[in-house]
């Protein structure tokens with residue numbers, strides 16, 4: 001279990017780019033946790049998001065986002081902000097459904113294209129998709145955590161699954177750079193998005209890489225895809241709200257409170273894009289929601305949110321976090337393929 005003061009620190013702490021407090025009442029108009037996902041209910045949820053004023057609505061779905069995305073009506077999301085799991089760097093659920101557990105990079109890219117096409121369908125005209133990812137190193141001689149070839153940084157890092165090297169060695173020379181951010185942009189463009197480039201998240205508090213033959217990487221990329229060349233993104237809002245980060249390098253620490261998740265980002269990262277790319281009442285989606293950082297940021301600023309997460313454990317923690325911060329939300333449990 002996590003400490004409640006961590007959540008408080010996350011959402012109200014001095015790191016926040018905004019002095020705002022929770023001004024919007026989260027609402028619970030449709031009842032409590034359900035056992036399956038009904039597309040009609042999702043349509044009702046979207047209708048309610050369009051009509052409700054002064055409240056924010058939140059939907060959490062446990063299950064495979066590749067199935068769940070298809071259940072939503074088209075053109076319902078203003079911003080899809082998510083962090084892509086890849087290369088089995090972290091083995092989250094071991095369910096086999098997990099995105100990023102594909103055996104080759106090409107298979108991963110094939111699924112990524114399906115994911116981007118599904119995102120494109122859901123995205124409103126003039127909406128944005130922002131994907132957090134980073135370049136990978138191929139075949140540096142390390143294997144999965146615990147294997148004989150694993151050469152992780154520390155026992156703690158190994159236990160948390162951090163430091164595991166990518167599976168994606170096939171087709172690359174040893175130590176080749178795998179340009180995942182670039183591939184996301186190219187595939188996004190292929191499915192219809194406008195590829196607007198990327199921002200850099202410079203991680204001011206992170207485990208340094210142990211490499212000796214190049215600079216230790218301390219950044220990740222945020223790839224911006226838009227539906228159409230004219231889209232909602234107002235950089236000047238960030239200045240108005242007191243953030244100095246209105247340029248392409250965002251200097252932010254990794255999250256201090258990770259709730260047992262090895263790859264959380266700080267809600268402040270999500271806040272940044274939510275401010276610039278949505279208005280109150282817009283719907284923000286995170287299809288790889290982890291412990292709910294995007295939903296928390298949306299809730300804080302009166303945006304509606306949809307969160308999808310495969311792992312029961314992380315899904316439960318996301319619910320706990322939102323529940324703590326809000327007095328009501330709409331959660332759903334999808335029963336489908338059992339997870340180990």
Ligand SMILES: C[S@@+](CC[C@H](N)C(=O)[O-])C[C@H]1O[C@@H](n2cnc3c(N)ncnc32)[C@H](O)[C@@H]1O
Pocket residue numbers: 063064065066082083084085092093097098099100261263264265266287288289290291292293294308309310311314
């Ligand atoms: C990089 S983490 C996201 C962490 C999140 N940004 C946060 O701050 O908590 C990626 C998440 O995607 C989830 N995931 C992987 N495959 C999935 C799938 N097919 N459907 C839904 N979630 C999936 C993993 O369980 C993991 O929690």
